[in-house]
Amino acid sequence: MIISLANQKGGVGKSTLATNLAFGFSKMGKALLIDSDPQGSSLDWMNARESETEIHVIGFPRPNLHKEIKKIGEGYDTIIIDTPPHSSDMVRSAISASDLALIPVQPSPYDVWSVSETVKLIQEISTYKESLKAAFIINRKIVNTSIGNAVVEALDEYELPVLKSHICQRIVFPETASFGKSVFEKSGEARMEFQNLLNDIMELAHD
Ligand SMILES: Nc1ncnc2c1ncn2[C@@H]1O[C@H](COP(=O)(O)OP(=O)(O)OP(=O)(O)O)[C@@H](O)[C@H]1O
Numbered sequence: 001m002i003i004s005l006a007n008q009k010g011g012v013g014k015s016t017l018a019t020n021l022a023f024g025f026s027k028m029g030k031a032l033l034i035d036s037d038p039q040g041s042s043l044d045w046m047n048a049r050e051s052e053t054e055i056h057v058i059g060f061p062r063p064n065l066h067k068e069i070k071k072i073g074e075g076y077d078t079i080i081i082d083t084p085p086h087s088s089d090m091v092r093s094a095i096s097a098s099d100l101a102l103i104p105v106q107p108s109p110y111d112v113w114s115v116s117e118t119v120k121l122i123q124e125i126s127t128y129k130e131s132l133k134a135a136f137i138i139n140r141k142i143v144n145t146s147i148g149n150a151v152v153e154a155l156d157e158y159e160l161p162v163l164k165s166h167i168c169q170r171i172v173f174p175e176t177a178s179f180g181k182s183v184f185e186k187s188g189e190a191r192m193e194f195q196n197l198l199n200d201i202m203e204l205a206h207d
């Protein structure tokens with residue numbers, strides 16, 4: 001399965017979700033994390049790490065990923081692609097290479113409105129790649145709050161599913177990232193949320 005994390009807005013959690021998902025999937029099979037962002041956050045994450053992991057991380061910041069993915073991804077069970085912010089041929093190529101595009105979105109109306117560009121891109125790619133699936137992931141929800149009605153309604157308009165498990169705003173995300181680690185390596189709520197997220201993703205993928 002090939003999964004890209006895409007949202008042309010910066011700082012919504014693409015790299016955070018990509019690295020943690022890659023870690024989670026690496027416990028279930030062979031996982032490859034492809035960093036298609038020239039910023040190289042996922043590569044930095046791996047370089048910050050001191051202990052071994054089973055994840056392989058490579059940089060591929062080029063817009064021909066969809067043509068090369070078969071060769072690059074050979075032998076892997078799960079491939080996660082971290083993508084750059086801003087609209088680019090690279091994002092298009094990464095989504096075109098994927099079976100599933102996941103869109104991290106923060107539960108604020110501004111973030112929900114600004115996601116329309118990414119949704120349009122996904123819809124456009126779906127016209128020639130019918131098997132492409134896509135869904136929103138709510139990231140940085142404030143603990144013990146519910147998602148505001150305005151946000152729920154605005155997301156509804158996009159006609160893409162919203163995964164039922166949400167990821168909350170937690171200090172453990174930047175803390176673990178500083179050392180190239182994953183929340184799966186720490187016990188706590190974030191780990192449980194991510195485990196639920198993995199289950200949701202697998203359910204959606206096998207639907
Ligand atoms: N659930 C969360 N809780 C706390 N901090 C978070 C969470 N998700 C992301 N962050 C923090 O928000 C910042 C931006 O996250 P991240 O780099 O993953 O976003 P991005 O979409 O990859 O950004 P860019 O568009 O620049 O590539 C980082 O400092 C990260 O640690």
Ligand SMILES: [Mg+2]
Pocket residue numbers: 014015016037041082083
């Ligand atoms: Mg990033």
